[in-house]
Amino acid sequence: MQYHYTILPQNHPHVMRPCAKCSTMKPFVPTDQFRINAQKKLLDVWLIYQCIDCGHTWNLTLFERISPKQLDRALYDRLLSNDAALIEQYAFDVQLHANRHAPLCYDALRYEIEGETPAMDTPCELIFDCSVPLGIKASKLIREVLQLSGAQFDALTQQNALRSLDGKPLRKRKMTTHLHIQFDPPCIIPPVE
Numbered sequence: 001m002q003y004h005y006t007i008l009p010q011n012h013p014h015v016m017r018p019c020a021k022c023s024t025m026k027p028f029v030p031t032d033q034f035r036i037n038a039q040k041k042l043l044d045v046w047l048i049y050q051c052i053d054c055g056h057t058w059n060l061t062l063f064e065r066i067s068p069k070q071l072d073r074a075l076y077d078r079l080l081s082n083d084a085a086l087i088e089q090y091a092f093d094v095q096l097h098a099n100r101h102a103p104l105c106y107d108a109l110r111y112e113i114e115g116e117t118p119a120m121d122t123p124c125e126l127i128f129d130c131s132v133p134l135g136i137k138a139s140k141l142i143r144e145v146l147q148l149s150g151a152q153f154d155a156l157t158q159q160n161a162l163r164s165l166d167g168k169p170l171r172k173r174k175m176t177t178h179l180h181i182q183f184d185p186p187c188i189i190p191p192v193e
């Protein structure tokens, strides 16, 4: 039996930055706006972030001094129209944020899981999909779906009753866009007489 889950992010990861107005480190979240600046026929493109407390903005550089010819027309149109799916794609881009020295923080990330609770008495596969690399611990998702405590999750992974199909260890793994889990209910070993 296979169970499919779709993860729907309800907000975006934030970045911690010094806020000039608050004079301290604050979480900055993406706004719904790109900013494009043209200078001497070259373009700069940013995704605008703002401090969650005071609204002070910070620009995450997406493209720097590029010729409009280098920018794909379809992409340019999506930037101009502040395409929400494109904002989401950049907002979850781990490498982009690492390159800009603004690592993503997932502490306040909210999401919904669509899918049914599996019957835990027969072997099953759990398949998680998300349109963006979600970045949170895979264990958190699995525990939510199977309604397990941390100790129960640890015990099941140690017994290999819960394992990822690609063989990579589950415990420290993060959810990206896809995760495929095998669950085999542990058998009860009868006491020796």
Ligand SMILES: [Zn+2]
Residues within 6 Å of the ligand: 019, 020, 021, 022, 023, 026, 051, 052, 053, 054, 055, 056
């Ligand atoms: Zn602020």
